[in-house]
Amino acid sequence: MAPMGIRLSPLGVAVFCLLGLGVIYHLYSGVIASRLAALRQGKTVDLRELLALSVEAAVLGGREVKRIREENALEEKTKGKTKEGAKEMLTIGDLRSHIKMYHLIKNTFPYIKVNSEEHDHTLAAEHNVWNHVIPNEILEKIKEPKEVMADSITVWIDPLDATQEYIEDLREYVTTMVCVAVDGVPIIGVIHKPFSSFTAWAMVSGGSNVKPRKSYNEKSPEIIVSRSHAGKVTSFAQKAFGNNTKIHPAAGAGYKVLSLLDIPDESHEKADVYIHVTYIKKWDICAGNALLKALGGHMTTLKGEEIDYSGSERNDAGLLASININHKLLVEKLPDLQEST
Numbered sequence: 648m649a650p651m652g653i654r655l656s657p658l659g660v661a662v663f664c665l666l667g668l669g670v671i672y673h674l675y676s677g678v679i680a681s682r683l684a685a686l687r688q689g690k691t692v693d694l695r696e697l698l699a700l701s702v703e704a705a706v707l708g709g710r711e712v713k714r715i716r717e718e719n720a721l722e723e724k725t726k727g728k729t730k731e732g733a734k735e736m737l738t739i740g741d742l743r744s745h746i747k748m749y750h751l752i753k754n755t756f757p758y759i760k761v762n763s764e765e766h767d768h769t770l771a772a773e774h775n776v777w778n779h780v781i782p783n784e785i786l787e788k789i790k791e792p793k794e795v796m797a798d799s800i801t802v803w804i805d806p807l808d809a810t811q812e813y814i815e816d817l818r819e820y821v822t823t824m825v826c827v828a829v830d831g832v833p834i835i836g837v838i839h840k841p842f843s844s845f846t847a848w849a850m851v852s853g854g855s856n857v858k859p860r861k862s863y864n865e866k867s868p869e870i871i872v873s874r875s876h877a878g879k880v881t882s883f884a885q886k887a888f889g890n891n892t893k894i895h896p897a898a899g900a901g902y903k904v905l906s907l908l909d910i911p912d913e914s915h916e917k918a919d920v921y922i923h924v925t926y927i928k929k930w931d932i933c934a935g936n937a938l939l940k941a942l943g944g945h946m947t948t949l950k951g952e953e954i955d956y957s958g959s960e961r962n963d964a965g966l967l968a969s970i971n972i973n974h975k976l977l978v979e980k981l982p983d984l985q986e987s988t
């Protein structure tokens with residue numbers, strides 16, 4: 648019996664529920680259908696194919712990034728503010744690259760989850776599909792296909808990393824990035840430098856086209872940090888490693904990970920450790936994390952915890968990246984983030 652003598656008609660309740668279900672279905676039908684289809688069919692994806700596709704996507708996006716910069720057609724605008732109050736910028740380069748990268752991956756594997764930093768509600772979709780040709784360079788290093796369940800995969804795309812410096816025409820810092828996480832663990836990382844046409848790729852327990860440098864300064868490491876979202880990283884690093892610690896301010900999370908590796912680009916700076924203390928998102932860091940992990944290195948929060956690349960885009964526990972250095976010892980040297988920032 649309903650309150651105040653109002654009688655609920657069973658037919659009315661049924662119609663109301665059906666309408667509600669209809670609205671929910673309308674809103675989420677695409678997502679539900681693709682996930683259910685993947686589950687029903689027990690679809691698998693070959694990670695070696697996904698690596699080749701990730702390289703292709705990063706290069707394709709990079710071409711747009713370069714073209715828009717050369718045409719001086721950036722049309723930069725502010726899309727919001729970071730938690731610390733810095734302007735978050737967006738350009739046509741970010742958008743055009745996103746469109747190429749996102750749709751190439753989605754058109755090829757419609758049933759996998761892809762999280763991109765950017766979105767394209769207003770611009771026409773691309774119908775590009777990958778040709779499934781795996782480059783010899785990858786086939787030579789990764790001899791076997793590796794199938795995983797499609798619904799265990801999360802792809803993270805950064806269509807243009809270092810947008811702020813792209814606007815300032817500091818081209819060397821700019822990269823495009825793709826990362827594939829399986830059950831939240833970063834497995835495939837691709838970092839592409841569009842202005843020098845270099846692409847670093849790696850797959851955990853698979854292979855890579857880059858390697859660590861021969862040596863690192865473990866005792867007095869040179870630290871690479873953000874130039875435009877630094878927060879109090881300098882004092883944080885100096886508390887850990889001493890006031891004479893050499894700090895390199897540089898842009899781009901992709902660029903900073905490459906500075907820890909041996910890459911065929913003499914002009915790329917070299918550092919021993921990468922530290923970030925402000926908020927950062929998973930499309931910025933996943934590819935670098937996978938690359939380092941594949942080569943035996945580490946990228947963790949400042950407390951040394953692994954970062955889970957499923958679910959939310961947030962990482963607010965900072966970042967510590969190193970390779971061929973005792974990472975645990977580095978963590979022990981770091982001060983508490985809350986107390987020192």
Ligand SMILES: Nc1ncnc2c1ncn2[C@@H]1O[C@H](COP(=O)(O)O)[C@@H](OP(=O)(O)O)[C@H]1O
Nearest residue numbers: 729807808809810873876898899900925926931
């Ligand atoms: N505090 C913060 N809040 C949001 N994004 C941040 C951030 N600090 C760094 N980032 C993002 O991380 C990337 C590398 O930053 P930095 O060059 O400062 O090291 C940039 O990505 P995008 O250029 O893709 O937006 C930047 O926007």
Ligand SMILES: [Mg+2]
Nearest residue numbers: 735736764810
């Ligand atoms: Mg951005």
Ligand SMILES: [Mg+2]
Nearest residue numbers: 805808809931
């Ligand atoms: Mg980025």
Ligand SMILES: [Mg+2]
Nearest residue numbers: 764805807808
């Ligand atoms: Mg970006």
